[in-house]
Amino acid sequence: MQNVEKEIADALKKILKEEIGEDVKIEISRPQDSSHGDYSTNIILRIFHKLAQKYQNPHDLAEFIVNQLQKKLPNIEKIQAFPPGFINFWLSGKYLFEKLDHITTQQDNFGKEAQLRNKKIMLEFADPNPFKEFHIGHLRNITLGESYARLLEFQGADVWRVNYQGDVGMHVAKALWGVQNSKVKMQNLKSKDERSKFLGEAYALGAKAYDEDEKAKKEIEEINLKIYQKSDQSLNKLWEKGRKWSLDHFEEIYKRLRTRYKRYYFESQTAEPGREIVLKNIENKIFEKHDGAVVFRGTHTRVFVTSENYATYEAKDLALAKIKFEDFKYDRSIIITANEQIEYFKVVLEAMKKVSLELANKTIHESFGFVKLKEGKMSSRKGSVITGEWLLDEAKNRLKSQFPKMDGETLEKVAVGAVKYSMLKFSRKSDITFSFDESISLEGNSGPYLQYSYARTQSVLAKIPNPKSKIPNNSKLQNIKLEREEELLLRLLIHFPEVVKDSSENFAPNILCNFLFELAQSFNNFYQKHKIIGSKTEEFRLNLTLAVGQILKNGLFLLGIEAPEKM
């Protein structure tokens, strides 16, 4: 199908070039208010200063351009200049009906683009640390990451989802110290819940001791070194056991969240090569020795190898980039972490630029905001953490008490959908204040609202034996006089591909959330006012319902949320 935005932009570009003798960049957007048309541009206001001698004001120029454009755009039936100088475009009925047809034909592929075809993208997200809890910050990370992966794939990219987990380092040493000094016996713990809870408590114990007790601090530092060197047999065993417990637990969460990783990377695997990279580059002055440690002087100074001679997170990341590239010759490598690592990555990338310019240029750090708790503070060192699993279970329990008859599968889909949506609907970079009640809300701008709207479309369609056979041809449709609600819905539907593209390019699932919410609202309004089955225009309305259902399904998929047929 033709791309109307491009048609408009090209036509405008040509006319403006004749007027001012140079190329201008034209932006076509969807007006917030539907009374301003299906597409709009502010280009006249932007370039008016160049033609101020020839025209009285921007509106006059806009009028002139509108006249030039008339009849040049086959899919546009009305063009209008609006003060102070906007130009607004309305799509033709023919185009709208063709598009509707296109949606129901394309089905699950509707909205797909080929922008990123043949592009290999490495996408690292989640990054929970074994021995520590999978908390709601990780939940936001994994939810954003999975959605981003799907958005990129929808644009044609070949995406490798990878997960980098810190199985060595001070946090592990603290947890192991906690294990050794805990009264609880590991062999008594049978269930996965008990085990992950125990590890969380052990970490809290170790972290507290590290801060408050000099002797414990020494012991923890020793444990840390022993793990790096793998020098202590019994400690190794403990480490392997705890590590496995954690990873098994994480695996269950990934499954519930419908995320599958292509590769797992571990810090135990990047530490040594990372250290080597750094040591190798002291002589050429990229890194420098200072107070026994090896540091890099960038925007600020960071330690890459400690005076105890083990690699820090910084050094490990240098090796990770290399290992990743050996596995998958990526065009782009994206790492998703919380905002607090922005400055950290700035310096690591500065160092990487000197060590390996090629990899550094392909690497992008994308961050997201902190998840605050409305109900109180969260701290893993104090053991007062809301775990991802707890939240999912809590959502499910509350749902169950409200809908006792709902089957287990749907319960899970809706509960997970509610939690995921609550992480996606806000703009990615801003901190969010997280509330249980809102995160598992079923009303308003929520995951379940979208799922419910989808189920509603399916429920209507299920009443008709074969709704697809009821799709009329276009010539028949064009004589239909549309109701207000139908027209608004139809004119909204068609923007889905643009929204997906926008959402993908900016790594902003919230844009898609907002659109889907608006769409569901518009459909529900239509549904409330007009009877679908048995109406005079039943065929058209079924077709519209089919298209809405399809877009909700595709959109929810891109958010990583499942769309149940029934609720």
Added chain:
RNA sequence: GCGCCAGUAGCUCAACGGACAGAGCAACUCCCUUCUAAGGAGUAGGUUGUAGGUUCGAUUCCUAUCUGGCGCGCCA
């Protein structure tokens, strides 16, 4: 101390430098003999932290200032 980010309705958040600053929740009115009421229609709620500036136009950009969060050589 330095740096980064943010302050928008009672609450939680939207708004490529654009058109009367929008939603959801909470409050108040209505709508189930009708395809799913997890729904729909409506009312009320704002000097966008403060003071300047740039612009045809500023929540958005700049400067100052206040408040909050985060980050700053041996954690990850």
